[in-house]
Amino acid sequence: xxxxxxxxxxxxxxxxxxxxxxxxxxxxxxxxxxxxxxxxxxxxxxxxxxxxxxxxxxxxxxxxxxxxxxxxxxxxxxxxxxxxxxxxxxxxxxxxxxxxxxxxxxxxxxxx
Amino acid sequence: xxxxxxxxxxxxxxxxxxxxxxxxxxxxxxxxxxxxxxxxxxxxxxxxxxxxxxxxxxxxxxxxxxxxxxxxxxxxxxxxxxxxxxxxxxxxxxxxxxxxxxxxxxxxxxxxxx
Numbered sequence: 001x002x003x004x005x006x007x008x009x010x011x012x013x014x015x016x017x018x019x020x021x022x023x024x025x026x027x028x029x030x031x032x033x034x035x036x037x038x039x040x041x042x043x044x045x046x047x048x049x050x051x052x053x054x055x056x057x058x059x060x061x062x063x064x065x066x067x068x069x070x071x072x073x074x075x076x077x078x079x080x081x082x083x084x085x086x087x088x089x090x091x092x093x094x095x096x097x098x099x100x101x102x103x104x105x106x107x108x109x110x111x112x
Numbered sequence: 113x114x115x116x117x118x119x120x121x122x123x124x125x126x127x128x129x130x131x132x133x134x135x136x137x138x139x140x141x142x143x144x145x146x147x148x149x150x151x152x153x154x155x156x157x158x159x160x161x162x163x164x165x166x167x168x169x170x171x172x173x174x175x176x177x178x179x180x181x182x183x184x185x186x187x188x189x190x191x192x193x194x195x196x197x198x199x200x201x202x203x204x205x206x207x208x209x210x211x212x213x214x215x216x217x218x219x220x221x222x223x224x225x226x
Contacts, residue, residue, distance in 0.1 A: 004154075009152075032212065032213070034214070036217075042219075043203075043217050043218060043219040043220060044155070044203070044205075044217040045217075046214065046216070049214055051212050090154050090155070092154075094213060099145075099157045099160065099168065100145075100155075100157060100215060101157070102147075102154030102155045102156070103154050104152070104153055104154050105152070105153070105154050
């Protein structure tokens with residue numbers, strides 16, 4: 001069965017630090033890839049998505065992600081985090097024609 | 113902003129009772145999904161509809177769970193004879209079908225079974 005793993009359960013950073021959250025998936029075919037964010041008390045919101053083309057995808061709020069097909073990875077990055085980036089981040093994979101599979105999430109805490 | 117809405121937002125019930133949740137998708141979206149999310153986990157797929165047809169159900173969806181989307185617009189998820197293990201956040205998402213399917217989520221219904 002397809003699965004999505006996220007390397008870190010909880011990441012704690014100071015403001016202005018750089019962020020990289022890992023995501024790996026197990027599916028050999030064509031996939032669509034997503035990162036969603038869930039701020040405290042709010043619903044899941046789409047940060048960015050990759051369907052095809054340039055493997056470096058830019059999303060909202062200064063986030064970007066890079067698809068590396070050979071590594072089955074789609075890591076999320078931000079050069080300088082802010083306190084308001086404190087949230088839970090979910091990687092999701094949508095193997096073409098099949099349903100979404102979400103990772104377990106990474107909780108990010110940014111210290112002011 | 114007419115996003116995905118869900119009602120109720122919170123539901124507390126006693127074990128053995130039946131509960132029903134409602135989801136109203138984004139109006140032009142023909143696909144509607146139900147997920148369950150427990151603490152510390154990502155959303156787990158339960159079932160989805162394309163228009164009024166229920167196209168797939170997860171093994172997580174026991175026979176106590178039933179979902180409908182009678183007119184291809186809003187959907188209901190019913191849990192019969194609730195158990196404490198059913199306590200979770202139930203999420204609804206909607207999308208427009210296609211190979212670039214992007215799901216938009218509602219706020220969820222938090223179910224607590226006592």
